[in-house]
Amino acid sequence: MGLYYKSIQSGILVGSKNETTFALTPVALTNAYTGNTEILETGSFSKLDIRFSYTTGAAETDNSIDILLEESDDRTNWFAIPNDATSGGTSTLTDRTFNYINAVAATNKKSSVGVDIFYKYMRISFKEAGVAANAGTIYAEYSLMGL
Numbered sequence: 001m002g003l004y005y006k007s008i009q010s011g012i013l014v015g016s017k018n019e020t021t022f023a024l025t026p027v028a029l030t031n032a033y034t035g036n037t038e039i040l041e042t043g044s045f046s047k048l049d050i051r052f053s054y055t056t057g058a059a060e061t062d063n064s065i066d067i068l069l070e071e072s073d074d075r076t077n078w079f080a081i082p083n084d085a086t087s088g089g090t091s092t093l094t095d096r097t098f099n100y101i102n103a104v105a106a107t108n109k110k111s112s113v114g115v116d117i118f119y120k121y122m123r124i125s126f127k128e129a130g131v132a133a134n135a136g137t138i139y140a141e142y143s144l145m146g147l
Contacts, residue, residue: 005145007045013038013124015139024053026137029128033068036126036138039075043120045146050124051112052141057134058106064129065138067098071119078123099129102136117144 014036016025027036042048056063070078082093102109128136 005047005147007144007146009045009144011040011142013050013140013142014126015137017139017141024139026053026055026139029065029126029131029136029138031127031129031131033066033125033127037123038142039121039123040142040144041120042117042122042144045117045144047114047145048117048122049112049114049143049145050140051110051143052100052126053108053110053139054100054102054136055108055138056102056105056136057131060105060130060132060134060136061103062130062132063103063136064099064101065136066127066129067100067113068123068125068127069096069098069115070123070125072121072123073119075121081119081122 015027029036054065069081071081072078080095083096085092098113100111126138126140
């Protein structure tokens with residue numbers, strides 16, 4: 001039996017969707033996080049699900065997308081959400097990013113990432129790495145869930 005969430009809010013992060021046919025329209029990726037970014041007010045929610053559809057460019061075989069998560073309490077000052085790797089009693093923190101590899105040219109992959117949240121605002125950004133000549137595209141949407 002799954003959890004019951006009293007409050008669910010869904011929307012589009014990047015790209016667009018035809019609400020009649022449900023056809024997705026992706027946007028071009030770049031090698032920087034600027035441009036494909038969305039800010040969500042997450043203060044009353046506890047879970048975030050990011051669903052995305054990523055297509056590599058033609059003749060590209062070593063590409064990936066990176067999804068960067070940041071948090072803020074004022075929508076002005078942004079702080080990386082860290083990952084923690086502990087070894088020998090020492091925790092090493094790195095920026096929380098999700099890297100999704102799609103090594104087949106002109107191929108679409110769909111996936112999702114679920115995270116626990118406890119921040120007032122979150123900024124979600126997308127970029128592509130490994131592009132030789134033809135950038136890929138992405139459509140992404142989200143659901144925020146809370147009790």
